[in-house]
Amino acid sequence: MKNEKAKVRIIPLGGLNEIGKNITAIEYKNDIVVIDCGLKFPDEDMFGIDIVIPDINYLLNNKEKVTGIFLTHGHEDHIGALPYVLKQLNVPVYGTRLTLGILETKLKEHGLLSTTELIIVKPRDVIKLNSVSVEFIKTNHSIADSVAIAVHTPLGVVLHTGDFKIDYTPIDGQQTDFARFAELGKKGVLALLADSTNVEKPGYTMSEKVVGESFNRIFAKVEGRIIVATFASNIHRIQQIIEASRLYGKKVAVSGRSMENIVQVAIELGYLEIEEEMLIGIDQINKYPNDKVVIITTGSQGEPMAALSRMAACDHRKISIVKGDTVIISATPIPGNEKLVSKVINQLFKQGAEVIYKSLADIHVSGHACQEELKLMQALVKPRYFIPVHGEYRHLKQHGELAMSLGLPKENLIIMENGDIIEANRSAIKKNGSVISGQIFVDGLGVGDVGNIVLRDRKYLSQDGIVTVVVTLSRENNSVVAGPDIISRGFVYVRESEGLMDEAKEVVRKVLLNCEEKNIKDWATLKSRIRDELRSFLYEKTKRRPMILPIIMEI
Amino acid sequence: MKNEKAKVRIIPLGGLNEIGKNITAIEYKNDIVVIDCGLKFPDEDMFGIDIVIPDINYLLNNKEKVTGIFLTHGHEDHIGALPYVLKQLNVPVYGTRLTLGILETKLKEHGLLSTTELIIVKPRDVIKLNSVSVEFIKTNHSIADSVAIAVHTPLGVVLHTGDFKIDYTPIDGQQTDFARFAELGKKGVLALLADSTNVEKPGYTMSEKVVGESFNRIFAKVEGRIIVATFASNIHRIQQIIEASRLYGKKVAVSGRSMENIVQVAIELGYLEIEEEMLIGIDQINKYPNDKVVIITTGSQGEPMAALSRMAACDHRKISIVKGDTVIISATPIPGNEKLVSKVINQLFKQGAEVIYKSLADIHVSGHACQEELKLMQALVKPRYFIPVHGEYRHLKQHGELAMSLGLPKENLIIMENGDIIEANRSAIKKNGSVISGQIFVDGLGVGDVGNIVLRDRKYLSQDGIVTVVVTLSRENNSVVAGPDIISRGFVYVRESEGLMDEAKEVVRKVLLNCEEKNIKDWATLKSRIRDELRSFLYEKTKRRPMILPIIMEI
Known part of the structure; x- marks a missing residue:
């Protein structure tokens, strides 16, 4: 008991009171374990910004303690900031096979692949660091190969669920590792950090399998060509589209850069199963009858540059609706x-397609746990302290x-903000100051x-x-x-406003004359007078x- | 039968393939009946635009035939363009009492009240024009005093539902005039134009009364102050908040300019019932215990300038959460x-308030008909031709x-676009050209x-x-x-980019030197070279x- 005063520090550098940009530091003595390192897409008022990444000054200032970045899964909001962060903070990155496979494509684009140490882990693996060890635990989510992360410290376990849902019939047959969560719960978990995304939704998130059944039903009825837009990273969804296609003897083509990338990675790593002769190039689709063709594409969020939006706007080079x-x-x-x-x-619709979307059929399920699943996680883990994460x-x-x-005492609940330093030991948890955090454009x-x-x-x-004078x-x-x-x-349509512009010049002339008379030589004053007069x-x-x-x- | 060749023309000038900006011209011989005249709020990419109104060139070019503007109800997307349109097209405006009451406030602001002829009508009133007559028929919607409009022409009735829902237990006790719709249907309706907003929703829209029951349930439990944000124009909703307040002995205050305006109009016209001593000024709220105060406010859409957003941001002059x-x-x-x-x-939430919103309770119902209600309208009216309106x-x-x-033959369905000229007689309906239509910013x-x-x-x-040279x-x-x-x-943060700006000047200097040497005196050419070089x-x-x-x- 010589470390009586040692504490576990939990420092979220992103992902709280926002959706995206997930990154959390778990610190014990001379170890800082970083969980995830995601980006956020810009809000509407962040004009011209491409992406938003977390401010990692705290990690840079404590570089020697950062023992690694540990990834829960391969979504952009969990791995997307890595190409930027790794340029400043070159530490090993740990993740499951698919997660790192997706990351590799990104690192290649940024020329970082050769300089980054990527360490593949599998569920139940334990990585020993200086004074803590990190364990990966199987979960389910809308991307394959997702894990929760348990940081074992001498003061107890800090468990971060990552994004998760409970799926009793997952496509790859790999259920959430209920046994391990229960085991940790039985031994005692110091703090649980859990995904809050769907906490407003009662009941359970449906199994991914439900979507497959919908595909089968729809594919059975449809006579023409089928185009399915979904998230590129949802390998299980894509697998189910392939299964339905196989069932009805259809060929599958893939459209959209991120979809092509991820499908390729997933096939190479064995996460997607498709016969070689079933997968055709987008150039070949016209060689087959329409009712034998399925196209899997990006653009399910209406992104203007994505393949589906281009098809809809008659602007796709190879596919016309x-x-x-x-x-x-x-x-x-x-x-x-x-x-x-x-x-x-x-x-x-205007181009004559039939469109099937969420309000009309069971063709999508969420990747996040609803209330009953969140309760199950609480019941399994029975944490001493609870810290909700991932949400507004x-x-x-x-x-x-x-x-x-479910019985958590009020004083054992901590609602954090980005940058908070949360300190915990076996007897108490509290906020104790804060570090620099924020968003980098x-x-x-x-x-x-x-x-x-x-x-x-x-x-x-x-x-x-703008009006320039x-x-x-x-x-x-x-x-x-x-x-x-x-x-x-961007002010007025000039041809129709010549009179206004002439009058404006007159306003400026008057200011200039006045300043000349008063012999004002201070250009800053002159400029501010011009600005004021012209503005009014x-x-x-x-x-x-x-x-x-x-x-x-x-x- | 001397008018064998006469046709009814239906010309939508707004409201199709968009939400808002509703305006439709029904034309027969020397009558143009205009139904509604609404505005649309700008899309996100319409930077700096306040509102969008319809292009009414067609009406201006046929001024002598426009016999009036007939309003279905008092929402902005049905009356909001009138202050702009009336300046160019001074014709009588017909509407029910509350609709015109709301319009009056607007016309007053624009200095148009004295020059506009407002004619109050009530359901079942019939206005005789040159060769057609216009009838008003009671409907239900999320604003009181809504009507459908039937234009009786020698070729048959053109019936426009306006926005509607079916409410068997409306707050004011005035149900949809089922009998009149059925009577028209029995006699034969040439064309039905009906609200499509909620067509994707199965079943029925709940009665407004359900919301009142929720208020009663919530008001019974709450111990502190209650703040309810809703649409200012939803008089029935406001009445129900008042009823719940009365039941629990609470005073009511009103906050937000549009809410104050409409509540005042509604009380004056007898559409809202509240005892004088129950309604208190916003300055008086602190004179009563918190559990005796209810505040009705604007801002239910999160509009940054509205009262609720100001309260949330600690920026409201009189109310602190x-x-x-x-x-x-x-x-x-x-x-x-x-x-x-x-x-x-x-x-x-951060300020410590409890917040009750749609995903958590039955505190809102839509004003638009769902599928079963839409079927009822079809079944009552049994139109020869059907033209869906109000929707994307x-x-x-x-x-x-x-x-x-429900049996409508395919050839009797017309899907219009703004500006289409639809011509109909007893034997056929078809598109026949188009008029100028569009949006004015x-x-x-x-x-x-x-x-x-x-x-x-x-x-x-x-x-x-922008970079100015x-x-x-x-x-x-x-x-x-x-x-x-x-x-x-808005390009780069200049202090950190001095080097870049110096280099940019050098680029421009080179272009200038080159032009001096070549003796190029054409400033347009010079400018375009500067632009090109600097851009790259x-x-x-x-x-x-x-x-x-x-x-x-x-x-």
């Missing part, structure tokens, strides 16, 4: 994507209430060079455009040598507030 | 608003299929001065910002007198594509 096609959208729109998906559905505040709060309804090649000022300007520009002044006596010229973009003038005339950019050149 | 408050969001997020609503829910293409198509499943004071070019620029600016050249010999200066906004340079360095605006001044 024809009357008699049946399109199955095997996904639910992620909040924020409803309008995009709806647009694609409308376009497909509403989800975390309700997950906490669910645990309390990736825009083109720039990582972190776009900040709030740039974003604020983009937003401002998007609302009413240029004038050349004499250094000697302030007199106007050329200009003022006024050029606007334009607002009065148009009730719009364009960005005003005065530029003074002196000769 | 305190622990113990219960907030009821009595609405479902309209597609596209999910994230905004979710943000408000999270903020309210997917809804129109499925509504058509619903009608055909309202931005500040400008109506129609923002077009696709301006919007495209705003979108472009929002992605990667200014240079003053000598008129004589093309030599550079001042500059080049480069100023960017910046893309190579950053993989971003800012708008590039070269400005040349000459002296």
Whole structure:
């Protein structure tokens, strides 16, 4: 008992009060175990941003302690930030075979494959580090090869479920490792961190198998070509589409870059089973009768650049929708994507396709546990402390209430925020300060060079455009040598507003004259007067507030 | 039978393949009857646009035939464009009492009240025009005083349902006028235009009364203050909140401009019943114990400027959320608003409020008919021709299929697009050409001065910002007198990118030098070279594509 004062620290650097960007540090003495390292897709008001990654300053400042990054599964929101993070923090990455297979494709694109140490693990493997060890435990999710991660510390086990659901009839036959969860629960789990995504949904998430039955039913009836859009990473869904195709003697083609990549990886690693002669190239689809062709494609979220959206907009190089096609959208729109998906559905209908989507049939199930499954996890693990993760505040709060309804004492529930330092030992858990955390914007090649000022300007520009005022002044006596010229973009349609622009020039001229008379040589003052006068003038005339950019050149 | 060749024309100028902006012209000989005149809220990519209204060029070109605008109910998507349209087309407006009461507030704001002829009608009223007459028929919807409109022509009745649902236990006791619909159906209806909004939903929409029962249940249990957010126009919902408040001896205060406006109008016109001493001002809420206060507020869609969002963000001047408050969001997020609503829910939870929202209780019902109600309308009216309206293409198509499943012949179904001219007589219906239709953007004071070019620029600016290049050249010999200066906004954070900007200046200098040497005096050519060179340079360095605006001044 010489480490009486030692504590386990749990530091979430992302994934709380947000969807995505999952990353959590579990720290004990000279070990920092990092669980997952995901990206987030930008909110609508993050104009021009490609992706958002977590701020890992805390890990960089404690580089020598970070013993590895441990992955729960291969979704973007759990592995997508790795290509950026590994450039700054080159540590071993542990994951199951498919997870690392998917990661490899990414690392190759970023030229990081040769410099990264990837360590393949399987469920029940235990990795011994300095003073802790890390164990992987089989779970089910909407991607194959998902695991929970248990960090064994001298003070007890910290168990992170990752994303999970309970599927008694999973496609690969590998159920959640109930026995191991129960065993850990029996020995005593110090803290459980569990997925809160579906906590608002009562009951159980249906088995993936239900979707396969729907495919079989639909494939049996459809006479034309079948196009199924789903998430590229949902290998089990893809396997079921293949099974249904086999049952009805159809060939399968794959469309969309991420779908092609993942299908290839999954076949190579043995996660997808398909006879060679059944899988045809997208160029070959026209060699077969329509009723013998199934196309699996990306674009189930209505992403404008994805294959399905291109087909819907008659913009796909190789596939044209024809009357008699049946399109199955095997996904639910992620909040924020409803309008995009709806647009694609409308376009497909207009082109004469039949479209089958979630509100009409059982063609999608969630990958996350609903209330009864979450209760089962609590009942198996019986944690001393409970920390809901993966969700917005509403989800975390309700997950906490669910645990309390099963007997968790209120003081043993912690609702964290990104950057919180949670310290726990056998007798207590509490917040104790915080570390830097946050979001780093990736825009083109720039990582972190776009900040709030740039974003604020983009937003401002998007609302009413920009009005640029240029004038050349004499250094000697302030007199106007050329200009003022006024050029606007995104403000008004200029041809119809010549009068307005002439009046605006007059406003600027007056300011210039006034400054010349008063001999104001301070360009900053002059610019701010131009900005103020022009702003009020334009607002009065148009009730719009364009960005005003005065530029003074002196000769 | 001298008008053998006369035809009824149905011309939708808005509301098809979109949600909102509802307006339809029914034309027979020298009568054009306009049904509704609504606005649409801008899509996310319509940057800076306040509202979208229909293009009414067709009506303006046939001004002398337009005999009136006939309103089905008082929602924005049915009356919201009137203040703009009436300025160009001053015709009488017919509507029920509450509909016109709500409209009056709007017309007052636009200074149009004195010049507009408003004619109050009630269900079963018939307005005789030149060669047609217009009849109003009671329906149910999520706003009181809604009606369907029947245009009686010598060729038969054209019946437009407006937005509707079937409610056997409506709050005001006034059921849909089943008898009149059936009577028209018996006599023979030439064409039915019916609301398709909820066609994807099986079964029946629940009665508004169900929501009242939920309120009673919740109000009985809650011990603190109650805040209910709902649509301002849903008078029946508001009445039920008042009833529940009365039952438990609570006072009611109202917050949010549109809520205050409509509640006032509704009380004045007798559509809302509340004892004077029960309704308190928002300034008085602190004079009563928390458990005696109910606040009815706007913001159920998470609109950032609405009262509830302000409370959630601690930004409301008069109401602060305190622990113990219960907030009821009595609405479902309209597609596209999910994230905004979710943000408000999270903020309210964080402040310690309990939040009750749709996924947790029966606190909202739709105002639109589901499949079984739509079938009832078909069965009552038995139209010769059927034209689904109010919906995206997917809804129109499925509504058509619903009608055909009840026996409508395929050739008697018409799916229209905005601007189509549909011609019908007793023996046939067909599309026959089209008129100009479309969307007019309202931005500040400008109506129609923002077009696709301006919007495209705003979108472009929002992605990667703008880079302005200014240079003053000598008129004589093309030599550079001042500059080049480069100023960017929304592109990169300038302080961190000085090097990049210096290099960019060098790129511009080279172009200028080259042009000076070649004696190029054509500024357009010079500008386009600067733009091209700078674009490739910046893309190579950053993989971003800012708008590039070269400005040349000459002296």
